[in-house]
Amino acid sequence: MxxxxxxxxxxxxxxxxxxxxxxxxxxxxxxxxxxxxxxxxxxxxxxxxxxxxxxxxxxxxxxxxxxxxxxxxxxxxxxxxxxxxxxxxxxxxxxxxxxxxxxxxxxxxxxxxxxxxxxxxxxxxxxxxxxxxxxxxxxxxxxxxxxxxxxxxGGQRYQRRVFDYPAAERAREYIHASFNKNITLDELSLISGRDRWSLSRDFRALFGTSPYRYVTMRRLEYCRRQMLSGNNLADISIDAGFSDQSHMTRQFISNFGVSPGRWLTFIRGR
The missing domain is CATH 2.60.120.10 (Jelly Rolls)
Known part of the structure; x- marks a missing residue:
């Protein structure tokens, strides 16, 4: 076209x-x-x-x-x-x-x-x-x-399988408080009181994504807020928990479909 x-x-x-x-x-x-x-x-x-x-x-x-x-x-x-x-x-x-x-x-x-x-x-x-x-x-x-x-x-057909929503929610809240750290599934298991693989299964069913992906998106949300404040991309990336700016940029494109620079242009251009 x-x-x-x-x-x-x-x-x-x-x-x-x-x-x-x-x-x-x-x-x-x-x-x-x-x-x-x-x-x-x-x-x-x-x-x-x-x-x-x-x-x-x-x-x-x-x-x-x-x-x-x-x-x-x-x-x-x-x-x-x-x-x-x-x-x-x-x-x-x-x-x-x-x-x-x-x-x-x-x-x-x-x-x-x-x-x-x-x-x-x-x-x-x-x-x-x-x-x-x-x-x-x-x-x-x-x-x-x-x-x-x-x-x-959606015509949802609910299975009889039991999900531990309170445990998954405890893990989710911990991620929000500690997204810039190197969080492990064992750590989330300890926080939630749920064994690691049951927690991983429940998290996906209840919140639509894996624990690791959820951590990544919280980091990217932090980066977007800091970018709007005019802060340096390299510093933002490290503060958010990414290894460097290139790592953040790759994740940004993968999760938002545009580069950080193009996203800023969209937001500031109108």
């Missing part, structure tokens, strides 16, 4: 503080390399065609539908036509969904796209203009409705 030269890419972050990340963006052609988040990426195409590789096939998101990308699923993003595409997206930590569902396996939408009107309605409060602020209680209500709707629309 060719690209019109008059189309300028941009990404805008919601400025009001909330429990979730909200963005609105426009891309005239290629947007993101293959990458994966440890969050749900739930969004809506506002105009154009948003095309992306997901679970072995090319998907095409059109206005009127809902995108629901599961944590840790690889995807990319590009315009499906020369007109480009504009969209809004929210990124929700599986831990927030778990606090509502209470330790059940995470809801899953197989194709990453849904035309279900219940899901469209449930996402509407969180996918409105990012210039609109959200009250804390309003956001909590919307997250509750969305989690319940995801579970229904």
């Amino acid at each position: 060719s690209r019109r030269k008059d189309l300028q890419d941009w990404v805008k972050l919601a400025k009001s503080p909330t429990q979730i990340e909200r963005i609105e963006a426009f891309f005239g052609g290629h947007g993101y390399e293959l990458h994966r988040h440890d969050t749900y990426a739930i969004g809506r195409t506002l105009s154009g065609v948003q095309s992306f590789n997901y679970r072995g096939g090319m998907r095409h998101s059109l206005p009127g539908g809902t995108m629901v990308l599961h944590p840790d699923e690889t995807h990319d993003g590009e315009a499906g036509t020369e007109a480009g595409f504009q969209y809004r997206m929210i990124y929700i930590e599986p831990a927030l969904i778990q606090k509502i569902l209470g330790g059940k396996p995470l809801p899953f939408i197989p194709d990453g796209l849904s035309d279900d009107p219940r899901l469209f309605a449930a996402t509407q409060p969180l996918l409105r203009s990012i210039d609109d602020s959200l009250e804390i209680l309003e956001e909590d209500d919307a997250l509750y409705d969305l989690a319940q709707t995801l579970a229904v629309v």
